Each structure stands twice: as C-alpha cells, then as structure tokens.
Amino acid sequence: MVKEIERAGFPVVHACTVVPISLTVGANRIVPTVAIPHPFGDPTLTPEDEYKLRRDIVLKCLDALSTEVDGQTVFKDE
Amino acid sequence: MGKCKIVHYINQFYAGIGGEEKANVPPEKRDGFVGPGLAINGAVEGVAEIVGTVICGDSYFNENLEEASDKVLDMIKSYEPDLVVVGPGFNAGRYGMACGMVAKLVDENLNIPVVGGLYEENPGLEIYKRHAYFVPTGNSATSMRQAVPAIAAIIKKIAAGEKVTEGYVAKGVRKNYFAKERGSKRAVDMLLKKIAGEEFVTEYPMPVFDRVDAQAAIKDIKTAKIALVSSGGPVPKGNPDRIEASSASKYGKYSLVDIFDFVSSNGETAHGGYDPVYANEDLDRVLPVDVLKEMVKNGEIGSLHDYWYSTVGNGTSVANSKAFAAEIAEDLKADGVHGVILTST
Numbered sequence: 548m549v550k551e552i553e554r555a556g557f558p559v560v561h562a563c564t565v566v567p568i569s570l571t572v573g574a575n576r577i578v579p580t581v582a583i584p585h586p587f588g589d590p591t592l593t594p595e596d597e598y599k600l601r602r603d604i605v606l607k608c609l610d611a612l613s614t615e616v617d618g619q620t621v622f623k624d625e
Numbered sequence: 626m627g628k629c630k631i632v633h634y635i636n637q638f639y640a641g642i643g644g645e646e647k648a649n650v651p652p653e654k655r656d657g658f659v660g661p662g663l664a665i666n667g668a669v670e671g672v673a674e675i676v677g678t679v680i681c682g683d684s685y686f687n688e689n690l691e692e693a694s695d696k697v698l699d700m701i702k703s704y705e706p707d708l709v710v711v712g713p714g715f716n717a718g719r720y721g722m723a724c725g726m727v728a729k730l731v732d733e734n735l736n737i738p739v740v741g742g743l744y745e746e747n748p749g750l751e752i753y754k755r756h757a758y759f760v761p762t763g764n765s766a767t768s769m770r771q772a773v774p775a776i777a778a779i780i781k782k783i784a785a786g787e788k789v790t791e792g793y794v795a796k797g798v799r800k801n802y803f804a805k806e807r808g809s810k811r812a813v814d815m816l817l818k819k820i821a822g823e824e825f826v827t828e829y830p831m832p833v834f835d836r837v838d839a840q841a842a843i844k845d846i847k848t849a850k851i852a853l854v855s856s857g858g859p860v861p862k863g864n865p866d867r868i869e870a871s872s873a874s875k876y877g878k879y880s881l882v883d884i885f886d887f888v889s890s891n892g893e894t895a896h897g898g899y900d901p902v903y904a905n906e907d908l909d910r911v912l913p914v915d916v917l918k919e920m921v922k923n924g925e926i927g928s929l930h931d932y933w934y935s936t937v938g939n940g941t942s943v944a945n946s947k948a949f950a951a952e953i954a955e956d957l958k959a960d961g962v963h964g965v966i967l968t969s970t
Contacts, residue, residue, distance in 0.1 A: 548856060548936075548938075548953075549950075550837045550950075551950030552953065554837045555950075555955070557962065558839070558841065558965070559967055560966050562966060562967065562968045563968070563969035564687070565719065567752060568969075569969070571748050573836050574967075576839065583684045584648075584684065584901070584902070584903050584970060586910065586968055586969070586970055588903065590910075598915070601916050602919075605916045605917060605920070608966050612843050612849075612851075612966075613846050615842045617839070
C-alpha cells in the first residue's frame with residue numbers, strides 16, 4: 548500500500564513496528580513504532596505520558612515527510 | 626549416523642499456549658514434539674526424530690529481536706540437533722518473520738540445515754529464503770496436511786545424506802557446475818534463438834525489483850494537508866463495513882470530522898492478527914488522531930484530511946492491497962492531500 552500511494556505521487560511515511568517487513572515491501576520513509584498491538588501508544592504509561600509518546604512519534608513522522616530521502620531511510624531515535 | 630536429531634521452532638499458537646493475547650510470551654523449550662511436531666515426527670519416523678521444541682510468542686520475537694534471538698539459539702543448541710525445522714508459518718506475517726530469523730540464526734551460527742514452510746507472499750520468505758529449504762505452502766493452516774509431507778520429504782533426504790534438489794523455494798544461492806559448452810557459445814546460442822523468435826531459457830533470471838522512488842519532501846509542513854491510512858484495521862465502533870479480520874477483500878473510508886479523540890465507544894480494530902485489547906481501548910494507539918487534531922489546532926500542520934482509510938493487513942493478498950491503495954490514492958489526489966502517514970501493526 549505504501550508503495551502504491553507513493554507511486555501515485557504522495558510522500559508517504561510508513562509507521563510500523565516490524566521495520567524489516569517495511570524495508571522488504573519497499574517503503575522509502577520509515578518510522579519505527581512502539582509495539583505491534585499498539586504502535587502509537589504504551590498502555591503501561593499514564594495517559595499523559597502516553598500522549599506525549601504518541602506526539603513524539605507523530606512529530607518524527609512529520610519530520611520524515613519533510614525530509615528529502617534518497618532511497619530507503621529509517622528515521623531512528625537520535 | 627544414527628537418527629537425525631531435529632529441533633522444531635513454533636509459535637505460541639501452535640504450542641497451544643494461546644492466541645494473540647499470548648503473543649508476548651518469551652522463548653521456552655520443551656523436550657520432544659509439540660503441536661504440529663506430532664505430524665512431522667510421525668512422517669519422518671525411523672530416520673529422524675524431534676528431540677526438542679523451542680517456542681516463542683510472535684510479537685515477543687519481533688519486538689525483542691536481539692534478546693529473543695540469543696535465547697532461542699541457546700535453547701536450540703542445547704539439544705545438539707542435526708537439523709532444525711521452523712513452522713510451517715503459512716502466510717502469518719510475524720510468525721513467518723520469526724521462522725525466517727530462526728533459520729538465519731541456525732544457518733549462520735550452527736551450520737546445520739533448516740527446513741520450513743511458508744506461503745509465497747509471506748515477507749519472511751522473501752527476506753530469509755536463502756537460509757532454509759522452505760517448502761511452498763498454502764496461505765493458512767488448513768494446508769498443514771500438504772505441508773507436512775513436503776517438509777518430511779526434505780528432512781528424509783537430508784537424513785539420508787542425499788542432495789536436496791527439489792520441493793523448495795529457490796534459495797537464490799549460486800552453485801558452480803561444469804557445463805558442456807563455454808559461456809560465450811551458450812550466450813550466442815541464446816541470442817540467435819532470440820533473434821529467430823524461438824524460445825530460449827536464460828541461465829540467470831533477472832530478479833524483479835518493484836521499487837518506487839521516494840517522492841519529494843513536503844516543503845512547509847505547517848500548511849500541508851496530511852492524510853491517515855492504516856493496515857492495522859482501525860474502524861468506527863461496530864466495524865460498519867464488516868472488514869474481514871484476515872484476508873481482507875475491502876477497505877473502508879471513514880469521516881474524521883467529528884472525531885477528536887478515540888475512546889472505547891467510537892473506535893475499534895477489525896484486525897485479527899494481533900491482540901485487539903489496546904486498540905479497542907484507545908484507537909489513537911493505531912491511528913494517532915488525537916495528536917494530529919491538536920496539531921491542526923496549534924498550527925503545527927496545515928490540516929488533516931477529513932477521512933481516514935483502513936484495511937486489515939493480515940494475510941491480505943498483495944493484489945488486493947495494491948488495488949485498495951490505488952483507489953485510495955485517487956481519492957487523496959482529488960482532495961489535495963500533500964502527504965500520507967500510513968500506520969501498520
């Protein structure tokens with residue numbers, strides 16, 4: 548899906564937990580997420596901390612969309 | 626050589642520990658066969674024997690790669706096997722990846738053969754096929770009956786010290802051999818056949834890489850319109866379009882106009898391939914709508930597309946996914962979207 552949408556002309560960021568699959572599929576901008584059943588959250592955190600965590604990942608996604616890439620790029624934690 | 630000693634790697638489901646709610650169990654080992662090992666052991670009776678089974682939850686393995694790899698490898702080693710069997714994993718995404726990673730670990734560290742079974746579209750097959758004899762299987766456990774004899778046939782060959790020449794997905798490893806004629810002659814023969822319009826067989830089929838170049842980045846995110854797409858199955862509460870829990874035949878398009886925050890009463894997941902508890906409690910964990918709406922309010926992004934698109938990426942065919950995505954892309958174009966966040970579970 549990532550590839551087809553990108554082919555149509557949109558920059559796409561793939562936010563997912565199993566990065567090797569995303570690399571095989573051919574996503575160009577990849578942001579690793581927390582866990583398979585809750586990529587944008589962590590139920591062990593307080594709601595405030597969880598929101599902050601989610602916000603951080605979304606920011607990383609936006610950053611990826613704003614960054615020119617040459618080939619497949621995984622946007623890891625600094 | 627005595628009986629060939631086999632260690633079998635399976636996931637929590639096939640070990641009977643539990644389904645998705647148990648996908649987080651760490652590695653453990655049990656003596657003898659467990660689950661599908663019964664049938665495999667029976668099919669190789671007399672020449673080989675499953676001496677131990679190593680089990681790990683699918684999510685645990687994929688989320689704790691290094692630790693899980695170390696533990697699983699140690700457990701496999703402890704049985705001093707002659708051969709390792711992984712799966713079969715059919716078209717299960719995380720299980721297929723785990724089977725592939727175990728195959729790689731064994732291949733690189735223990736230098737013994739690995740036999741497994743995966744469906745042709747399983748991403749684990751594409752990535753790890755060179756590390757094992759993977760027999761091609763159907764896409765679900767209903768084809769176990771065909772997979773077991775195919776796996777057993779390869780085990781028997783290996784146990785008998787014979788060369789395995791068929792019944793598995795080509796590993797993509799080059800082997801040297803002596804041909805009757807030199808390369809230049811063979812190449813010219815092929816060329817002549819091609820010119821004459823006759824059929825010829827290439828000696829090196831070119832791999833097909835379906836890659837798409839990255840699109841240009843968004844210049845100013847503060848004015849950009851962002852859209853959300855997901856293969857994690859996020860749907861309005863009640864799954865109005867009845868998107869299937871696996872092998873999805875459709876996708877849904879849902880309005881975000883009145884949603885500012887997902888709670889347990891307005892969203893859920895239709896995905897049958899992971900523990901749905903966390904997503905059903907708060908769907909923002911799969912589709913971060915609360916954060917994006919707040920960002921629109923704060924002017925951190927221009928706007929959020931009024932709809933989200935969702936399907937279930939669980940054993941769903943590549944052909945279906947492509948078709949869904951092409952339709953979704955048309956919609957996004959019509960609405961002037963600048964960039965897409967695609968979330969997967």
